[in-house]
Amino acid sequence: MMTRDNHKNGDQLSILGFGCMRFPMKGTGIDETRSIAMIRNSIEKGVNYFDTAYFYHGGKSESLLGKALRDGYRERVKIATKLPPFMLSKLEGAKKIFDTQLSRLQTDYIDYYLLHMLTDKPSYDRMVDMGVLKWMEELKEAGTIKNIGFSFHGSKNDFEQIVTAYPWDFCQIQYNYLDENNQATKSGLMLAHSLGIPVIVMEPLRGGRLVNNLPKEVLKTFQHYDKDRSPAEWALRWIWNHPEVHVILSGMSDEAQVEENICVAKDAPPNSLSEEELHIFDQVKTIMHEKTKVPCTACGYCMPCPYGVDIPGCFAAYNSKYLLEDKNARFKYLQTLGVLSKQPAFASVCTECGKCERHCPQNIEIRKELKVVRKEMEGVLFKTIVKGARTYLKLRKFKA
Structure with missing residues (x-):
């Protein structure tokens, strides 16, 4: 070893x-x-x-x-x-x-x-x-x-x-x-x-x-x-x-x-x-990139979003769901993009202000893609689940 x-x-x-x-x-x-x-x-x-x-x-x-x-x-x-x-x-x-x-x-x-x-x-x-x-x-x-x-x-x-x-x-x-x-x-x-x-x-x-x-x-x-x-x-x-x-x-x-x-x-x-x-x-990553839904490299030029959306995080979770057939992608999206953070950073937080798109080196139509992410990764009860999860964690906190 x-x-x-x-x-x-x-x-x-x-x-x-x-x-x-x-x-x-x-x-x-x-x-x-x-x-x-x-x-x-x-x-x-x-x-x-x-x-x-x-x-x-x-x-x-x-x-x-x-x-x-x-x-x-x-x-x-x-x-x-x-x-x-x-x-x-x-x-x-x-x-x-x-x-x-x-x-x-x-x-x-x-x-x-x-x-x-x-x-x-x-x-x-x-x-x-x-x-x-x-x-x-x-x-x-x-x-x-x-x-x-x-x-x-x-x-x-x-x-x-x-x-x-x-x-x-x-x-x-x-x-x-x-x-x-x-x-x-x-x-x-x-x-x-x-x-x-x-x-x-x-x-x-x-x-x-x-x-x-x-x-x-x-x-x-x-x-x-x-x-x-x-x-x-x-x-x-x-x-x-x-x-x-x-x-x-x-x-x-x-x-x-x-x-x-x-x-x-x-x-x-x-x-x-x-x-x-x-x-x-290099060849493998090229293949993976070609099969990726959104060509985001997580460079971060679109960040910070003035409304709190974690844009690279949203795209990473969405890409993972399809590229690797990740059955837990939605749960991870729920968990890491808002339930455990100070404020939600999901795609549905987007107000379509467009500020992010002016800085994207890949020229991604971020507002359009975030709508797709919202449709694929969130649902009718999504916000209710987020609210409930955050409340549950708050109640679970140790209190002396």
Whole structure:
């Protein structure tokens, strides 16, 4: 297993991290026997970074990981888990969640602690105003938290604002060859690197869709170069080729995935892809681009929208629905473009002022396309669902 150096603290992190949100299931719950065996087997083969969160697997993921790391395994790994800002109304709520997490994980410290799923600058500001960042700093000083970071799902502009707002120990972004221009984007990755902030990558395979839902033309392109290299290996190698990436998180749900990913991670140094291999990705991205509904590159020139629409985010969700046959695209659209952010940023927020179109390098008819997105991604009950979800989350917030 190859490692990369976290220059901020000297940690040698395995380039493959175990994402603990897709454990194998047995009936309606986690298959504990298989999951624990997979975790321990991966540790024996060099994986030392495990990423979980407060609500993964309905709150069972942290507990399962805690069980798996008994018998001396805890001391061999780094645990990353997350605090959900959208469940907080007071600092006391954060403290209760953290105590629960320590208990579930059967540990007295967290190596990498993240603010979970920040979507915009206001969501970060709310944590500052609530005193959460100051509290996390106190825990770090006491050694109960080793590193403070955040995971991100939002627009390029918001990522830039958040990553420069605080001296983060690390950050976590969605990044793969399809999302090079989505969410934080490649420029966000480079910005974090320029600031000396280690980057953890999530969704390297887009939840498996860069393996199971690729257009046949893409599969043929990959196979023409190397018929024995799987789409998963292609996708992982593309990310590991970036020296700015420290760890890739893979949500492995069976033993075969663990074995394949570990095998690839034994020999995936940065800048190792040949010019011919990089050309293969250029061809693949061209095919994907041609099959994309809206040719948005998420450059951000159309932003900010004076009425709050996340234009690149709307197009990314819409494109994902059709390009990769993403059955969860509507849910993700609902979740990341308003339910968890300060204010809704959906296509239906658009007032058709046209300001965005004057700045679009691709000359996209943004107002027209947003109407299509609204029709495809929203429905008659959409606004009612959004309102209900936001109310529900507000009621779920911990109150001391």
